[in-house]
Each structure stands twice: as structure tokens, then as C-alpha cells.
Amino acid sequence: MEIIKGFSIIMIFLFLGEFISKGLNIPIPGNVIGMILLFLALVTRIVKLSDVENVGTGLIKNLSLFFVPVGVGIILYFDAISKNAVPILSSIVLSTFIVLIITGHITQLIMGIKKEVDKDD
Amino acid sequence: MIEEIIKSPVFGVTVTLIAFEIGLFLQNRTKSYVVNPMLIATSLIIIMLLTFKIPYQNYNEGGKYISFLLGPATVALAIPLYKNIDLILKYKMAIFVGILCGSVAGILSAALIASFLGADKTIALSLAPKSVTTPIAIEISNILKGYPSLTSAAVIITGIIGAMMGPEVLKIAGVNNKIAKGIAIGTAAHGLGTSRAVQEGEIEGAMSGLAIGLAGIITSLIIPFIVKMIL
Numbered sequence: 001m002e003i004i005k006g007f008s009i010i011m012i013f014l015f016l017g018e019f020i021s022k023g024l025n026i027p028i029p030g031n032v033i034g035m036i037l038l039f040l041a042l043v044t045r046i047v048k049l050s051d052v053e054n055v056g057t058g059l060i061k062n063l064s065l066f067f068v069p070v071g072v073g074i075i076l077y078f079d080a081i082s083k084n085a086v087p088i089l090s091s092i093v094l095s096t097f098i099v100l101i102i103t104g105h106i107t108q109l110i111m112g113i114k115k116e117v118d119k120d121d
Numbered sequence: 122m123i124e125e126i127i128k129s130p131v132f133g134v135t136v137t138l139i140a141f142e143i144g145l146f147l148q149n150r151t152k153s154y155v156v157n158p159m160l161i162a163t164s165l166i167i168i169m170l171l172t173f174k175i176p177y178q179n180y181n182e183g184g185k186y187i188s189f190l191l192g193p194a195t196v197a198l199a200i201p202l203y204k205n206i207d208l209i210l211k212y213k214m215a216i217f218v219g220i221l222c223g224s225v226a227g228i229l230s231a232a233l234i235a236s237f238l239g240a241d242k243t244i245a246l247s248l249a250p251k252s253v254t255t256p257i258a259i260e261i262s263n264i265l266k267g268y269p270s271l272t273s274a275a276v277i278i279t280g281i282i283g284a285m286m287g288p289e290v291l292k293i294a295g296v297n298n299k300i301a302k303g304i305a306i307g308t309a310a311h312g313l314g315t316s317r318a319v320q321e322g323e324i325e326g327a328m329s330g331l332a333i334g335l336a337g338i339i340t341s342l343i344i345p346f347i348v349k350m351i352l
Contacts, residue, residue, distance in 0.1 A: 010193045017196065027260035027341060031195035032334045038199035049203065056197035059190065060326065064159040064284065064316035065141050066191045069133070069184030070255075071163035071281060071313075075170060075177050077274035087238035091248050092275055095231040096282045096309050097290055099252055103223025103332075104296030104305035110215035111298060 006055030009047055013038040127175060133183020140165045157285050159316065195312060198330030201319075205327045208300060216304055220332055223308040224340045227252040228347050231275075242352055243267055249348055250340060251275040254311040257337040261344055276311065283310020284317040299324040307332025 017034025020026070041047040074081075081088055126132055143165065144158030170180055202209070209216065231252075232245040240248075247267030250258040255276050262272035287306040296302055299322060306314040307329035315333060319326030 007193070010196050013199075014192050014196045027257055028334075028337060029195075029254060029256040031192045032254065032337065034192075034196040035199045035202070035330065036334060038196055039202050042199060042203040043206065049200070052197070053200060056200040059194040059197045060201070060319050062190070063194050063312070063319055064157075065137075065162075066188055066194055067159055067280070067284075067313050067316055068137050068141060068162045068166070069181060069188040070191070071159060071277060072166045072170070072180060072184065073177065074274050074277050075167050077270055080268065080271050081274055084240050084244055087235045087240035088244065088248065088271075088275070089278070090238055091231050091235035091240070091245075092251055092278050093282055094234055095227055095248075095251065096279050098230045099223045099227040099309035100283070100287055100290050100305045101294045101296070102226040103219045103308045104291050104294065104298075104301045106222045107212075107215050107219030107304045108296055108298045108301035110218055111212050111300065114212065114215060 003055055006052045009052050010038070010056060010059070013041070128179050128182060130183040130186055133180045134186055135183070136166060136169070136180065137162065137184060137187050155285060155289075157317070159313075160281060160285055163281070191312065195330075195333075198315070198327070198333075201323050201327035202331055205324055208324065209328075209331065212300060216300070216328070216331070217335070219301065219304050220308050220335050221339055223305065224252070224336050225343065225347065227309065228340065228344055229351065232348060232351060236352065244271065245352060246348060247271040248275050249344060251279045252309050252311065253337040253340045254333055257341055261341055264345065265348060277313070280310045280313025283314030287314050287317060288321055300328050303328025304332045308336040311336070 013034040014031060016037055018030030020033050021028060021030040038047065042049060140162035141158055144161035147161055148156050148158050166180065170177060228249045231248040235245040235248050246265045247262055249265065250261040250272060255273060258272050258276045259269045262269045283306055287310055288302065291302050291305055296305060302321065303318050303325035306318045311333050315326065315329040318329035
């Protein structure tokens with residue numbers, strides 16, 4: 001019963017997210033809006049953490065399994081990529097590394113500055 | 122008879138689960154993170170579909186039931202986010218500026234590297250939103266007049282690279298902080314990267330989930346101005 005309750009709550013927030021995304025015609029996916037809404041509901045204690053924690057944690061642990069059919073979907077784009085494979089693949093790989101390193105270092109740097117400032121206070 | 126089964130959802134669901142189990146088995150055996158269960162499962166299924174000439178549509182009859190769970194799983198990312206709310210509020214400035222700089226760097230580098238290597242403008246535009254989650258990336262691609270299907274492919278490949286090598290690249294680059302690691306993976310490689318970040322730890326997973334949403338919103342707001350300047 002606990003599983004059904006938790007899954008129902010999560011599905012309600014997914015539904016609300018989809019409703020807002022499609023209803024207001026905004027390009028933010030319904031599941032991301034649903035995540036923000038559930039977060040707000042947890043903060044305001046409308047939803048109790050214990051009601052969604054087990055099911056939610058189980059879903060998150062299996063996130064990479066749920067991506068497999070999406071990954072298999074690149075099969076549909078083999079032709080589109082193969083015509084310009086070198087510029088496309090180099091751009092994707094290098095740019096992904098660049099984003100990782102720049103985001104990681106800047107976040108880490110500013111966190112370090114904040115820690116120093118807090119120490120001085 | 123076998124054709125009937127291949128066209129039914131049973132086929133796609135069963136194949137996906139078995140392929141993923143093989144991936145998990147190989148990962149346990151090799152103890153290597155480059156041997157990623159998602160990547161192994163994806164490769165095995167692609168090889169099988171190509172070898173036996175099975176259309177993707179037939180596979181996806183079952184596959185779509187598995188990928189459906191991406192919706193509730195993404196919503197559930199609110200849980201680690203909520204558990205780490207104190208960290209997020211404390212470091213909100215670092216998180217926001219990190220995601221903003223990473224998003225700008227991603228748009229610029231993707232478009233410029235592709236152009237430099239001889240891709241035409243439409244291809245460069247299609248690659249620019251590659252780091253954000255698929256629905257946002259496709260919308261951006263439409264607005265920029267790119268090829269939305271190329272954008273979809275670029276988003277998936279980006280995610281696979283981030284999931285396969287993200288934590289390793291960050292380690293080599295000297296990014297050790299858990300918050301910074303999670304933010305970087307979510308900004309660079311959206312949900313697919315996040316599927317790896319949650320395995321690294323709860324804080325990494327929470328931050329990566331947060332970055333999917335924030336990077337998506339920030340990218341869609343700034344991308345039209347950036348591509349106008351460079352292309």
C-alpha cells in the first residue's frame with residue numbers, strides 16, 4: 001500500500017507538471033516542472049517526505065535503466081550524423097568536457113571564496 | 122509467431138532488462154566505471170536490432186514502457202533536492218554562477234568547434250543546445266532553425282559521454298567537491314549524466330538534478346543572443 005501511495009503522489013506531481021507545461025505552452029518539460037512542484041510541496045510540508053521517500057529513491061536508483069530505450073533511439077539518427085561525423089562528434093565530445101570542467105571549477109572556486117568569507121565573520 | 126512477439130511490448134521490455142542485467146554483471150566483474158551498464162545495454166540492443174533488421178519502432182513498443190518511468194523518476198529527484206536544501210541555499214551563488222558560466226561555455230564551444238571543423242551554420246546551431254534536456258533542446262533547435270532530429274541525437278550522445286566519463290574527467294581536472302561535481306554533471310549532461318551522478322552519491326545526484334532544470338532554463342534564455350554574436 002505504501003508503494004501505491006508514494007507512486008500516486010509522484011504521478012500527481014508529474015500530471016500537474018505536464019498540465020502546466022502543455023497548458024501554458026512553455027518549453028520546460030513537464031517532469032522538470034513536476035520536480036520543482038514536489039520540491040515546493042516537501043518544503044511547505046504539504047507532502048510528507050516519508051510518503052514518497054521509498055518509491056522515489058527506488059525510481060532514482062534505476063534512472064540509468066530508464067534511459068536505455070532513449071539511447072537506442074540514436075539508431076534513428078545514424079544517417080544524419082554520418083554525413084558530418086567528424087565535426088559533429090568532435091564538437092559534442094570536446095564541448096561536453098569543456099562544460100564539465102568550467103562548471104565544476106567555477107562552482108568550486110566560488111564555494112571556496114564563500115567559505116573563506118564565512119570564516120572571517 | 123516470432124514476428125508477432127517482436128511486435129509486442131514483451132520483446133522490448135524483456136530485451137532491455139536482460140541487456141541491462143548483462144551490463145550490471147560486466148560492471149561488477151570489471152569494477153570499471155567506463156563499463157557502464159546503460160552504455161552496454163544500449164550497444165547490445167543496437168547491434169541486435171541492426172543484425173536482425175528489427176525496426177526501432179518494434180523495439181520501442183516495449184521500450185516506451187521502460188522510458189515512461191523517466192517521468193516519475195525525474196519528479197522524484199525533488200527528494201534528494203529537499204534533503205539537501207540547506208546546502209543549496211548556502212551555496213546558491215556558487216551554484217547559479219557555475220551553471221551560468223558552464224551553459225555559456227557549452228553553447229559557444231559546441232557551435233564554434235563544429236563551425237571550425239567545417240560544419241555548416243544549421244548544423245552548428247543544432248549542436249548549440251546539446252547539453253540540456255531533450256524537450257528544451259528541441260524547442261531551442263526549432264527556434265534557432267536548426268535540425269531538431271540532429272539536436273535529439275546530439276543530446277543523447279552528450280548524455281552518454283557525461284554518464285560514461287563525467288566523474289573521471291572532473292577528477293582529472295581537480296574538481297573534488299561533491300556539490301561542484303553534481304552541478305557540473307547535470308549542466309553538461311542533463312538527465313543521462315544525472316543517472317550516473319546519483320550512483321556517485323546523494324549530494325551529487327541532488328545537485329545534478331537541480332542543474333538539469335536550471336541549466337535548461339538559463340540556456341533557453343541566453344542562447345538566441347549568443348548564437349547571434351558568433352554565427
